[in-house]
Each structure stands twice: as C-alpha cells, then as structure tokens.
Amino acid sequence: MKNIPATFTMAASNAKDYSIERLRPLIDYFSQSKIELLNRERLCLVAEQAGHIVGTAAIEGQQVCTFFVHPDRQHEGIGTALLALEDAARALGLHRRMMLAMQ
Numbered sequence: 550m551k552n553i554p555a556t557f558t559m560a561a562s563n564a565k566d567y568s569i570e571r572l573r574p575l576i577d578y579f580s581q582s583k584i585e586l587l588n589r590e591r592l593c594l595v596a597e598q599a600g601h602i603v604g605t606a607a608i609e610g611q612q613v614c615t616f617f618v619h620p621d622r623q624h625e626g627i628g629t630a631l632l633a634l635e636d637a638a639r640a641l642g643l644h645r646r647m648m649l650a651m652q
Contacts, residue, residue: 561620579615587615594634596627606631608638 559576560569587593587607591614596604604618604627613635618628 558617558620562617562623591615592635592638594631594638596631598622603627604631606635608635 559579560572563572591607591609593607594605595602596618602619603622605615606613606617606628607615613632616628616631618631
C-alpha cells in the first residue's frame with residue numbers, strides 16, 4: 550500500500566454516491582497548503598500502520614471537521630478508533646496532533 554493524497558481518498562470513497570463534478574469543489578478545497586494550514590488550527594489525529602498513513606480525522610471545537618480512511622483500509626475499524634480517540638481528546642481538552650499506531 551502506498552501513501553496517497555486525501556483528494557484521492559475523497560474521490561474513491563465517495564464515487565458511488567457523487568459524481569466527480571460534484572466532488573471537485575471539495576477536492577480542490579483540500580490542497581496541500583490548505584491541509585497544512587488546517588492542521589495548525591485543528592486537533593488532527595493520524596492513524597499509521599507500518600509507516601503508512603491509513604486514516605486521519607480532525608476536530609475544531611466540538612465538531613468533527615474532516616474524516617478520511619484510506620480506501621484500501623476501510624471497514625477495518627480504523628475510523629471507529631479515530632472517532633473514539635477524538636471523543637477522548639475532546640474530554641481531555643487536547644488541542645494538538647495525535648498519532649494512533651494500528652497493528
């Protein structure tokens with residue numbers, strides 16, 4: 550499995566429900582520079598396995614803002630683990646990036 554951009558994940562994960570024309574504004578919004586900016590403003594969680602990013606999630610205030618799981622790794626509990634960590638982070642008042650190592 551190789552690291553792929555979040556934009557590919559958005560397209561691949563949502564292709565069944567939305568056309569690429571409908572997804573394009575969202576994909577364009579999440580440029581690399583925009584993601585870097587948002588990572589400084591939000592609590593960002595990153596799930597990593599064997600040196601590869603397999604999922605990410607972010608919260609701003611009390612709201613989940615972004616949530617992505619690599620298309621090849623969906624339905625393995627990664628998203629559930631990220632959401633559980635977000636709940637714990639909010640309860641603790643954490644405001645910086647956290648890593649989750651998946652086995």
